[in-house]
Amino acid sequence: MxxxxxxxxxxxxxxxxxxxxxxxxxxxxxxxxxxxxxxxxxxxxxxxxxxxxxxxxxxxxxxxxxxxxxxxxxxxxxxxxxxxxxxxxxxxxxxxxxxxxxxxxxxxxxxxxxxxxxxxxxxxxxxxxxxxxxxxxxxxxxxxxxxxxxxxxxxxxxxxxxxxxxxxxxxxxxxxxxxxxxxxxxxxxxxxxxxxxxxxxxxxxxxxxxxxxxxxxxxxxxxxxxxxxxxxxxxxxxxxxxxxxxxxxxPRHPYTEALMSAIPEADPTKEMTPYLLTGERPSPANPPDGCRFNTRCRYATDLCRTDVPLLTPIASNHFVACHHAEILSLQGAMDHEEVALI
Ligand SMILES: Nc1ncnc2c1ncn2[C@@H]1O[C@H](COP(=O)(O)OP(=O)(O)O)[C@@H](O)[C@H]1O
Ligand SMILES: [Mg+2]
Missing domain, CATH: 3.40.50.300 (P-loop containing nucleotide triphosphate hydrolases)
Structure with a gap:
């Protein structure tokens, strides 16, 4: 292409x-x-x-x-x-x-x-x-x-x-x-x-x-x-x-994770655990310092409140702007293990 x-x-x-x-x-x-x-x-x-x-x-x-x-x-x-x-x-x-x-x-x-x-x-x-x-x-x-x-x-x-x-x-x-x-x-x-x-x-x-x-x-x-x-x-x-x-x-960004968990599950027997976004969306006239999502992110640390994360490749064709992208990657791996055990 x-x-x-x-x-x-x-x-x-x-x-x-x-x-x-x-x-x-x-x-x-x-x-x-x-x-x-x-x-x-x-x-x-x-x-x-x-x-x-x-x-x-x-x-x-x-x-x-x-x-x-x-x-x-x-x-x-x-x-x-x-x-x-x-x-x-x-x-x-x-x-x-x-x-x-x-x-x-x-x-x-x-x-x-x-x-x-x-x-x-x-x-x-x-x-x-x-x-x-x-x-x-x-x-x-x-x-x-x-x-x-x-x-x-x-x-x-x-x-x-x-x-x-x-x-x-x-x-x-x-x-x-x-x-x-x-x-x-x-x-x-x-x-x-x-x-x-x-x-x-x-x-x-x-x-x-x-x-x-x-x-x-x-x-x-x-x-x-x-x-x-x-x-x-x-x-x-x-x-x-x-x-x-x-x-x-x-998903590797906590915001994407939140968006995705809000999609209704097609299979009603599968339990849904939506991770709802809390807190108000800040105004684009006055965005937060550091990562813009830090005020609503459940993984945010001090680093996220000061440093802007850059869009970085983490897999083939997959880019994410998050200081803690590895957290979601580990979680994803655990979910897959559970599926494998069943
Ligand atoms: N002409 C404009 N003047 C001032 N603010 C604007 C104007 N157009 C859009 N905005 C603001 O820019 C932001 C992004 O708007 P928009 O691009 O319409 O978002 P989306 O399409 O994702 O809903 C919003 O906060 C909106 O209020
Ligand atoms: Mg629009």
């Missing part, structure tokens, strides 16, 4: 409060605070974490739909190495043909006064890629691929159900043949059975159209279903990245 996107030390700080006499804001919300990772071509990388951890801000910053405060984003497209962070507005618009977003609430992004054909085809017109009969044909083709009935393309978005509207939004995002898609809580608002259909559609489209996804969601089951690797975000930083199975079965 080759690297499609390289995200290096991205920060997004939002100014908050009244601007003072010298034009300085009262403070900053450090929504994303020094995040580095790569996205491989053709993979689905999951991004999970509690609400407010900075997932949406990071997803948008990668596309420069929000300007990063600092850091670089490199996009390796067809052998080129594009520094996304240094593009001017015109170049950025051209690049957005290759990078698209799908949101949680498609209704707000679909113009209610346009027919579905026009909604899906608009990016072709706006980018002067196709018009007239060619546009119609391309809309038909992508609509069919997204499971929409081409007989219904003259209708307006309000006539469609939530799942169908999400299919319309997906068709619109794909009509320019992008390489990379940020899906931000794309199925979170849908009924469970419809969610599964949309997740299956995304999986099919990924293979058929060689797409790469950043899949943002708080639903860990959906993430496990579609993602090859998953990264976990806490208060604007990445605390763990690993292949999906490794992260779910052998």
């Amino acid at each position: 080759s690297v499609l996107l390289e995200i290096s030390d991205i920060k997004v700080h939002f100014p908050v409060g009244k601007t003072g006499f010298f034009g300085r804001p009262a403070g900053y919300v450090r929504a994303v605070d020094g995040v580095s990772f790569t996205i491989e071509a053709g993979e689905t990388l999951g991004l999970v974490g509690e609400s407010g951890s900075g997932k949406t801000t990071l997803g948008r910053a990668i596309l420069r739909a929000i300007e990063p405060t600092s850091g670089t984003i490199r996009f390796h497209k067809d052998g080129q190495d594009i520094d996304v962070t240094s593009l001017n507005n015109k170049q950025l618009r051209a690049m957005w043909r290759d990078m698209q977003m799908i949101f949680q609430d498609p209704y707000s992004s679909l113009n209610p006064r346009m027919t579905v054909r026009d909604v899906i085809g608009e990016p072709l017109l706006a980018n002067k890629v196709a018009k007239g009969e060619e546009l119609k044909q391309r809309v038909k083709q992508i609509a069919t691929q997204c499971g929409l009935d081409v007989e219904h393309l003259s209708r307006y978005p309000h006539a469609f159900s939530g799942g169908q509207r999400q299919r319309i939004a997906i068709a619109r995002a794909l009509i320019l043949h992008p390489e990379f898609i940020v899906c931000d809580e794309a199925v979170s608002a849908l009924d469970v059975s419809i969610q599964a259909q949309i997740l299956n559609l995304l999986k099919e489209l990924q293979i058929d159209l060689s797409l790469t996804f950043l899949f943002i969601a708080h639903d860990l089951a959906a993430v496990a279903y579609v993602c090859d690797r998953v990264e976990v975000m806490y208060l604007g930083t990445i605390v763990e990245i690993a292949p999906t199975e490794g992260l779910y079965y052998t």
Whole structure:
């Protein structure tokens, strides 16, 4: 596999409060605070974490739909190495043909006064890629691929159900043949059975159209279903990245452990011992010193309250930012022994 996107030390700080006499804001919300990772071509990388951890801000910053405060984003497209962070507005618009977003609430992004054909085809017109009969044909083709009935393309978005509207939004995002898609809580608002259909559609489209996804969601089951690797975000930083199975079965960061233990067990005979997060989540405007998770971590020591742990490799493809990652590794080994004894 080759690297499609390289995200290096991205920060997004939002100014908050009244601007003072010298034009300085009262403070900053450090929504994303020094995040580095790569996205491989053709993979689905999951991004999970509690609400407010900075997932949406990071997803948008990668596309420069929000300007990063600092850091670089490199996009390796067809052998080129594009520094996304240094593009001017015109170049950025051209690049957005290759990078698209799908949101949680498609209704707000679909113009209610346009027919579905026009909604899906608009990016072709706006980018002067196709018009007239060619546009119609391309809309038909992508609509069919997204499971929409081409007989219904003259209708307006309000006539469609939530799942169908999400299919319309997906068709619109794909009509320019992008390489990379940020899906931000794309199925979170849908009924469970419809969610599964949309997740299956995304999986099919990924293979058929060689797409790469950043899949943002708080639903860990959906993430496990579609993602090859998953990264976990806490208060604007990445605390763990690993292949999906490794992260779910052998989490090595105490925050990931807490997230995973909160997933309901499918087997009701198996006793669940959720490790609930205690304490309030600190504000990203005033994060704790040292490890940001130390105020809620059951393993925290003095070291964690002073020193920032760096994201460090602990196994093949598995990175964790914790001073005590070995504690969870020992626990995991013990759990496996118990299973072996049974
Ligand atoms: N435009 C903004 N101005 C100020 N603060 C913001 C803005 N957008 C997001 N935030 C703050 O940044 C943090 C991260 O938000 P967000 O990226 O939406 O998190 P998530 O998607 O993980 O729920 C939150 O504390 C949020 O309140
Ligand atoms: Mg969000």
